[in-house]
Amino acid sequence: MAAMTQERKVQKLSERTVVDLLYQPMKANARIYLGAIAVLNAGYVAPGTSAKDLVALGIAEETIDNTGGADGARFAPVRQGAFKLANSLGPDAITQADVGKDCFIVDDQTVARTDGGGARSRAGKVVQLEPDGVFVQLGIGL
Template sequence: MTVLSSDRNTPRLDGDKRHGFVAGGSLIYAGAIVLRAADGYLHEGHTATGMVGVGRAEERIDNRIGADGEEGLTYRRGIYKFANSAAADEITHADIGSLAYAVDDQTVAKTDGTGTRSPAGIIDGVDADGVWVRFDEALTKAS
């Protein structure tokens, strides 16, 4: 490619909506935690390793009988409230700024469950109703 010799209308993405391809065998409900596996396919939040949280599902996608990438999903980055885990894995105000780990498609925990859970995002706040989680794939990977 050569250097520019005139103005260029460079494409950009606006907002926090993203689109990705869903892993075969996945059922992702609207509002669920969405994880990306190392192969790039999206999964519903669940206890597993080798994934990272990317956002909240904007729609329901059923790819339980489809192959990897047969269905696409719109998801949104941002800060969303999910259920808090319990006992030793309960997230508190002292954990704000730390990683939250995916337990299932609507629950996050304080720990990686002795190496069994993937990071969902960064803990942004905690209240009586749950945990506010910041979904930013690059930030979560860097943490």
């Protein structure tokens, strides 16, 4: 498309500064549970897993089952924001020193301090550490 030569009206996705609820097409044969870390896998929503090149979107707002369906056959509502997730154990556990730093997806509910030697995708920023989990800011553009 060529550069503009006159004014144009631009459509906003939301009146909010940050869009917090997204509806994205599901990956083929994927099932995501309410409360799971939702990622983009090749542009389609799937549950979080320990894999490279995933884009963390947020948390699934509903359980959506696209088992047997093609890419994009179902849509999943995904909420961006800061959510409490399970913390990894042992040397990969997130500590107070990690607040403000990136953390990485282990599975659809767990995050870790490291990328597992390049095997994990980034989840988001550690916001707050709690005894029973870690708050992580999840969303596009973080």
